[in-house]
Amino acid sequence: MKFLDEAKVYIRSGDGGAGSVSFRREKFVEFGGPDGGDGGRGGDVWVEAVNGLNTLIDFRFQQHFKAKVGMHGMGRNRTGANGDDVTLKVPVGTQIFEEDNETLIVDMTVEGQRFRLGKGGNGGFGNAHFKSATNQAPNWANPGLEGEEKTIWLRLKLIADAGLVGLPNAGKSTFLAAVTRARPKIANYPFTTLHPNLGVATIDEREFILADIPGLIEGAHEGVGIGDRFLGHVERTRVLLHLVSAQEENVGKAYKTVKHELEAYGGGLEDKPEIVALSQIDVLDEAGLKKKAQELKKASGKVPLLLSAITGKGMTEALRALRDVIVAENGDVDLREKKDKNRKRDLDTDTESDE
Numbered sequence: 001m002k003f004l005d006e007a008k009v010y011i012r013s014g015d016g017g018a019g020s021v022s023f024r025r026e027k028f029v030e031f032g033g034p035d036g037g038d039g040g041r042g043g044d045v046w047v048e049a050v051n052g053l054n055t056l057i058d059f060r061f062q063q064h065f066k067a068k069v070g071m072h073g074m075g076r077n078r079t080g081a082n083g084d085d086v087t088l089k090v091p092v093g094t095q096i097f098e099e100d101n102e103t104l105i106v107d108m109t110v111e112g113q114r115f116r117l118g119k120g121g122n123g124g125f126g127n128a129h130f131k132s133a134t135n136q137a138p139n140w141a142n143p144g145l146e147g148e149e150k151t152i153w154l155r156l157k158l159i160a161d162a163g164l165v166g167l168p169n170a171g172k173s174t175f176l177a178a179v180t181r182a183r184p185k186i187a188n189y190p191f192t193t194l195h196p197n198l199g200v201a202t203i204d205e206r207e208f209i210l211a212d213i214p215g216l217i218e219g220a221h222e223g224v225g226i227g228d229r230f231l232g233h234v235e236r237t238r239v240l241l242h243l244v245s246a247q248e249e250n251v252g253k254a255y256k257t258v259k260h261e262l263e264a265y266g267g268g269l270e271d272k273p274e275i276v277a278l279s280q281i282d283v284l285d286e287a288g289l290k291k292k293a294q295e296l297k298k299a300s301g302k303v304p305l306l307l308s309a310i311t312g313k314g315m316t317e318a319l320r321a322l323r324d325v326i327v328a329e330n331g332d333v334d335l336r337e338k339k340d341k342n343r344k345r346d347l348d349t350d351t352e353s354d355e
Helices: 172-179 251-265 286-300 315-329 333-339 341-353
Strands: 006-012 045-050 064-066 086-091 094-097 104-108 114-118 149-156 162-166 197-203 206-212 239-245 274-279
Touching: 006 086, 006 114, 045 094, 045 104, 064 086, 086 149, 104 114, 114 149, 162 172, 162 251, 162 315, 172 197, 172 206, 172 239, 172 315, 197 315, 206 315, 239 251, 239 315, 251 286, 274 286, 274 315
Parallel strands: 006 064, 045 086, 162 206, 162 239, 239 274
Antiparallel strands: 006 149, 045 114, 094 104, 094 149, 197 206
């Protein structure tokens, strides 16, 4: 399964059917009269947030969505059938924008949420609609109204409880693989992660969704490296886990580089609760670990957690710290966990199938 978080599609709702011009012509019936039926209504174009999706890849293969037109009216007062609707099924967290890619139409943040993107045209009236005491034989009918058409942008911002940020090779994917069933690509070179990965972490019988995004480097907000295009996927998180690799020569500078990119991006990331952690500490001796922990504390103003995904040191403490912030930010997390239980299982399954 490939990851796609932005797609451009064309939509058109159905035209309404035309009304019919018809008159009764029955044998042995002395008086006839108009009996043209109305046209059917054109189909609508809807968007719906559904469970089990975490990519917009389906819209790579289909970019045109057209609802059915309404059927024309017929004689004997027969109304035309309404056109069938068409529904775009998108992952929870998808935003819909106008063609300018700036004007927000709707933000699909809740499973089952539906929104009408294009209204079908009304069907035209048949001539039976216009008969009256003074106009007993109208010989005209209305055409159906045209449907709406537009080009829209779909932009996915994954919904996760916690997000992992840091420089490339800071150990984000290793952390995700160690605490969830996700199996992201892990290698000893920069930008191993080319798209966001999701996993479900469990600690003390509580579950939360963890998002790993590609690493940030200096100048990411200006498009350097992969840039900051994936930062939108951690905008909706409640807490960020900022990993700084113990292999960095200057851990304080590494922390400030990523922090500056988060501030330059905006989107509220600079104000999110942040947990700072020194990762990959298994490569340091006791003296080196103490020194770099002090440097990171001075740069961030927080006491960093000390982590090693290889040995498992500090991993439980990190998960509990994330859980505490999530629970504090959302008091009804238990209800949300029950509601999203199936969705979380699907996320892990989808991530594993990517391998």
